[in-house]
Amino acid sequence: MxxxxxxxxxxxxxxxxxxxxxxxxxxxxxxxxxxxxxxxxxxxxxxxxxxxxxxxxxxxxxxxxxxxxxxxxxxxxxxxxxxxxxxxxxxxxxxxxxxxxxxxxxxxxxxYPEVAIGDLTAVEIEAVQADVSEAEIDKTIDILRKQRVHFHTKGEAGEHGDGGEPVAASGDRVTVDFVGAIDGVEFPGGKAEGYAFVLGEGRMLPEFEAATLGLKVGEAKTFPLSFPEDYHGKDVAGKTASFTITLQKLEWAHLPEVDAEFAKSLGVADGDLAKMREDIKVNLQREVAGRVKARNKEAVMDALIKVAELEVPKTLIGQDSERLAEMTRQDMAQRGMNVKDVPFPAELFAEKAERRVRLGLILSQLVGDNNLQATPEQVKAQIEDFAQSYEDPREVLKYYYSDRRRLGEIEALVLEENVVTYVLGLSKVTTKAVAFDELMGSNAQA
Incomplete structure (x- = not known):
């Protein structure tokens, strides 16, 4: 009873x-x-x-x-x-x-609460768009070249030249011995032998790199180095040390030429440079389209949160907070981090969980009220789009259709896209062009 x-x-x-x-x-x-x-x-x-x-x-x-x-x-x-x-x-x-x-x-x-969604026709949303120009293709080729860089002893003649005068310069890879001391006393982590780094990449503090520039193999230099107040090593943060470095090895960077062999290394079987550029352009356009879609979806979700009124169940926030905490723990463990004894308080994830739950309730209301469910045709089209970037698209289709949970993830993605399309079709949308570099450096999340 x-x-x-x-x-x-x-x-x-x-x-x-x-x-x-x-x-x-x-x-x-x-x-x-x-x-x-x-x-x-x-x-x-x-x-x-x-x-x-x-x-x-x-x-x-x-x-x-x-x-x-x-x-x-x-x-x-x-x-x-x-x-x-x-x-x-x-x-x-x-x-x-x-x-x-x-x-x-x-x-x-x-x-569950009642969800009141305001007038979507009065909502203002700023959408973004971006293009891929020849300059972006050139930048990408430069990045790909740097990823395939190889080093040669500087000053020694070889098939690619000698790299110029054998003194350390920006872009060179140097191997050094160093020892640091504060008030005449060496400190943990302040000494190494055979330590290699590339000048100009910012891996070392500016004073360290500046002192290395101009050295020849076998030369040593002593210099002061001031650690920043927020330096990760708390024992030396905010202190000034005296370092002595000795250059043991000096190598210059040789970037591969943009030729048929380079194109072949990128998967263009016949080495055609025009085809290589076209492949890079297609891949960049796909990446740009994904980033634009993510940015615009985020703008729609922000607008929905502002226009919808509802109470969010604390129970659901708590459950999602715990889920996010466990997902974070598992992700860090998979990256090789020892998190066995690290606490992951669910409260740290409460704000993100509250937004996720709120949006889930709003989307559920919109989908139910406006019949925006994902259709089988839409799901298949989405999977086929994913499969384009894989060598065997049929295996990708099999991967998703063989597991109901994986298929459900695609259905949820399509459902969100249906909501985004629906809201953009009703609201007042202005379009803003964004630079390629700004878009690719953004942290917009789907």
Whole structure:
């Protein structure tokens, strides 16, 4: 039996559930008899263990199962009878005061909110667009060349030249020994032998790089170095050390020529440079399209949050916070980080979780009200689009269609795109052109 629903807050509700103690005892005895059919104990054949011994061994567990089943069933029945959309899981606590011969429990829970979405035709959204020019293709080729750089001893003649005067310059790879001291005392991490880095990449502090410039192999130099106040090494942060460096090896960087061999290294079988540039352009356009879509989706989501009114269930925020914390832990572990004893308080993820839950409720309302569900045709088209960048597109299709969870991820993505298209079609949209570099450096997330 369940009492009438009590309203404790905007979303919080409470139901008291009670049932006769005899119902529990009857069900427990019934399950104990079933358990006794296969129970084992020393000195007894299977199924011949006395019921009292079975009760002593399994009674607590079975009683807990019976209570959970009865309370859960009674709560679900009460929620259905009262047409309640329960958000998350109820908090069920046994009542100390109950009628004689009865057990009673208070189930406190939240319900899903009403979502009021304002006038979308009055919403103003700034969308972005970007183009891929020949300059972007040239920049990409330069990056690809740098990724394939190889080094030669500076000053020694070779098939690519000698690299010029054998003194350390920006772009050279240097290998040094160094030792640092503060007030004449060496400090942990301030000494190394055979340490290699490329001048100009910013891996070392500016004073260190400046002191290395102009050195020849075998030369040494002593110089002061001031560590920043926010330096990661707390023992030396904000202090000035005296460093001595000795240049042991000097190499100059040779970038591959943009020729047929370079094109072949990028997968262009016949080495055609025009085809190489076209392939790079297509890949850049695909990347740009994805970034533009992500930026515009984020703009739509921001607009929906502003125009929609709703209370967000704390239960759902808590559950999503815990989910985000666990996802972060797993991600860091997969990256090789030892996070076994690192705390991941769910509270740290509450703000992000609140936004995710809020948007989920808004999107659900929009989809239901406007029939924006993902169609099988849209899902297939999205997967085929993903598959274009893979060597065997058929394997990509098989990968998604063989797993319902993976397919569900694509359906959710298409559903979001349907919402974005719907909102952009109603709202007041202005388009802003953004530079390629700005777009590619953005942190917009899908």
């Amino acid at each position: 369940a009492t009438a629903v009590e309203t404790l807050g905007k979303l919080e509700r409470r139901i008291t559930i009670s049932f006769p103690l005899t119902d529990v005892r009857t069900e427990v005895e019934k399950r104990l008899k079933v358990q006794a059919r296969t129970a084992k104990a020393p000195g007894f054949r299977p199924g011949k263990v006395p019921l009292k011994m079975v009760a002593a061994q399994y009674g607590y567990q079975i009683e807990s199962e019976v209570l959970n089943d009865k309370v859960g069933r009674a709560f679900n029945d009460a929620a259905n009878e009262n047409n309640l959309r329960v958000a998350g899981f109820p908090n069920i606590v046994a009542k100390e005061e109950a009628a004689e011969g009865e057990l009673a429990f208070d189930a406190t829970f939240e319900v």
